[in-house]
Amino acid sequence: xxxxxxxxxxxxxxxxxxxxxxxxxxxxxxxxxxxxxxxxxxxxxxxxxxxxxxxxxxxxxxxxxxxxxxxxxxxxxxxxxxxxxxxxxxxxxxxxxxxxxxxxxxxxxxxxxxxxxxxxxxxxxxxxxxxxxxxxxxxxxxxxxxxxx
Numbered sequence: 001x002x003x004x005x006x007x008x009x010x011x012x013x014x015x016x017x018x019x020x021x022x023x024x025x026x027x028x029x030x031x032x033x034x035x036x037x038x039x040x041x042x043x044x045x046x047x048x049x050x051x052x053x054x055x056x057x058x059x060x061x062x063x064x065x066x067x068x069x070x071x072x073x074x075x076x077x078x079x080x081x082x083x084x085x086x087x088x089x090x091x092x093x094x095x096x097x098x099x100x101x102x103x104x105x106x107x108x109x110x111x112x113x114x115x116x117x118x119x120x121x122x123x124x125x126x127x128x129x130x131x132x133x134x135x136x137x138x139x140x141x142x143x144x145x146x147x148x149x
Contacts, residue, residue: 051093054080057103062095 054060058070060082068082068089078093 050099051096053102054093054096054099055103059100059102060096061098061100062091063097064095065097067100 054070054073056070056072059067060070060080061067062082066082066084066089068084071081071083071088073080073093079090080093080096081088081090
């Protein structure tokens with residue numbers, strides 16, 4: 001009987017510490033949200049944005065690390081057909097891990113010529129190659145003469 005009254009009285013006196021337990025549990029839930037759930041939601045949103053921006057011609061990597069170029073996209077079935085060096089494979093859209101190169105950026109790179117490229121005629125290439133060949137022949141002759149001495 002003494003233990004029963006001690007348990008009841010102990011519970012009554014420990015009322016202030018029960019709030020600290022509830023606060024601790026709420027704090028753990030808040031930490032779990034900010035360190036686990038929220039980053040996963042951000043990552044899922046980024047992946048959905050990437051999936052909605054896929055176009056034929058984009059170069060992608062699948063979750064199995066298969067590299068290919070998108071040939072066609074079926075939005076209703078949520079599948080994508082990849083051209084992997086002439087072999088056409090169909091995957092679920094969730095199997096796309098990342099986009100390596102988009103077709104739009106590739107078109108932009110092809111349309112802008114390189115700034116440092118200057119046109120060089122074939123005669124200029126031959127003329128610039130001849131002195132290099134002569135100096136190489138001279139250095140070979142000099143090294144052969146040094147070896148004979």
